[in-house]
Amino acid sequence: MTLLNRRSFLGCATTAPLLGSDYPLREHGFWDYTTPVAGGMEAYSREDYDSLLDDMARAGMNSLLICPRWSTTGYRSRLPFLDQLASNRVIASGNELLRWVLREARKRKIKTWLSAYVCAFDVAKYGLKPYRTMNVDIPGQPTMVVGTYDLDTPGVEERAVEIFVDLVEQFPMVDGLDVEVEDSGVELPHRVPLYNKWAEENKRPPFERLGHPISPRLYDIPAWRDYTTHRRIQLMRAIEKGVRAKGFRGEMAMICETLRNAYSTTMEVNLRQYHAQLPHWIAVTYEYDKSSRRYGMMDVCIDVPKRDGCTVYYLPRGVMTWGRWPLPIALEESWSRDVEDVLRFRPDGLWWFGCGSVNDGAHVSVKKLQELGYKDGRAARLALLKKVRGLRVAS
Numbered sequence: 082m083t084l085l086n087r088r089s090f091l092g093c094a095t096t097a098p099l100l101g102s103d104y105p106l107r108e109h110g111f112w113d114y115t116t117p118v119a120g121g122m123e124a125y126s127r128e129d130y131d132s133l134l135d136d137m138a139r140a141g142m143n144s145l146l147i148c149p150r151w152s153t154t155g156y157r158s159r160l161p162f163l164d165q166l167a168s169n170r171v172i173a174s175g176n177e178l179l180r181w182v183l184r185e186a187r188k189r190k191i192k193t194w195l196s197a198y199v200c201a202f203d204v205a206k207y208g209l210k211p212y213r214t215m216n217v218d219i220p221g222q223p224t225m226v227v228g229t230y231d232l233d234t235p236g237v238e239e240r241a242v243e244i245f246v247d248l249v250e251q252f253p254m255v256d257g258l259d260v261e262v263e264d265s266g267v268e269l270p271h272r273v274p275l276y277n278k279w280a281e282e283n284k285r286p287p288f289e290r291l292g293h294p295i296s297p298r299l300y301d302i303p304a305w306r307d308y309t310t311h312r313r314i315q316l317m318r319a320i321e322k323g324v325r326a327k328g329f330r331g332e333m334a335m336i337c338e339t340l341r342n343a344y345s346t347t348m349e350v351n352l353r354q355y356h357a358q359l360p361h362w363i364a365v366t367y368e369y370d371k372s373s374r375r376y377g378m379m380d381v382c383i384d385v386p387k388r389d390g391c392t393v394y395y396l397p398r399g400v401m402t403w404g405r406w407p408l409p410i411a412l413e414e415s416w417s418r419d420v421e422d423v424l425r426f427r428p429d430g431l432w433w434f435g436c437g438s439v440n441d442g443a444h445v446s447v448k449k450l451q452e453l454g455y456k457d458g459r460a461a462r463l464a465l466l467k468k469v470r471g472l473r474v475a476s
Contacts, residue, residue, distance in 0.1 A: 144191060230265070245324050258320075
């Protein structure tokens with residue numbers, strides 16, 4: 082049993098006192114996507130964004146993270162390896178829609194972030210060999226074959242840097258950048274000699290003695306987790322170097338993936354190693370199911386990262402219908418439990434995943450929201466904002 086699992090088993094998190102609504106968050110807001118098939122903001126008009134920003138401002142929120150790069154791309158890019166669907170609203174506007182949103186947010190004293198996932202791409206455009214593929218069906222378009230890539234495939238790191246440089250060139254007004262490399266830590270044959278070289282230099286066991294790690298999220302094999310964290314850190318440094326050279330002076334963050342199953346809760350990143358080598362970077366953790374292993378996940382998402390010195394931004398379920406359906410507990414009950422846990426465990430920042438869609442997508446569906454009794458995405462958003470009004474941000 083890992084340290085994280087021992088702490089959850091012993092119930093350490095359940096003993097923490099509820100601290101009350103006087104606790105100020107550094108940042109509080111929404112996290113959502115402009116990318117095809119995600120739902121979220123992908124079909125937003127200026128009027129929809131205006132409504133969102135006004136609702137956020139009235140609720141006292143001060144932060145908005147927009148993801149224009151997921152498994153698909155939701156902004157106009159100069160990079161030839163990114164899919165560019167003309168039907169996407171931001172792409173059709175030549176990025177002017179997203180630039181306008183970032184400027185309008187600033188007028189309302191809302192800090193803006195952009196996030197990009199840099200390990201999954203349209204195989205036909207990306208060109209490199211993925212370790213797995215999936216089909217993505219986009220209305221009115223041929224099926225897109227999306228491949229997933231690890232960080233040791235030649236070219237992946239360089240292209241990840243290009244994406245973030247492209248983002249700061251296209252959107253120089255943005256305040257923060259977040260990097261996602263989900264599914265990049267898997268065991269693959271071409272990684273073995275690279276791991277063994279690192280292991281020899283760092284006095285760690287050779288790969289042959291690890292017992293087939295597969296993924297740091299699935300198995301507790303510290304040496305492999307430390308190696309994949311090392312590769313992440315190298316990538317984050319390369320990205321930061323690239324965007325700083327373009328004049329970006331904002332904050333940097335990385336998603337630190339979690340997993341739960343019947344017997345354990347796990348964290349893919351060696352957070353102590355991450356913080357020691359990138360002390361100014363934020364750790365973004367997430368948890369979308371408040372119906373099971375609630376306090377074990379709070380250990381993983383907030384308590385342990387804080388103990389290891391990280392600045393922690395927590396990403397819970399917002400206006401999101403993704404996952405088991407019907408949802409195991411009502412959205413409003415999920416939000417209430419998260420508010421309790423935020424006040425108890427005190428993350429530094431908080432983004433609710435999903436701000437209310439106007440269409441159906443992978444992360445949120447208006448049809449499913451209507452099944453839950455909400456008229457539309459905005460009605461669900463207003464219900465969330467009512468539930469979280471006990472939270473406040475630092476002045």
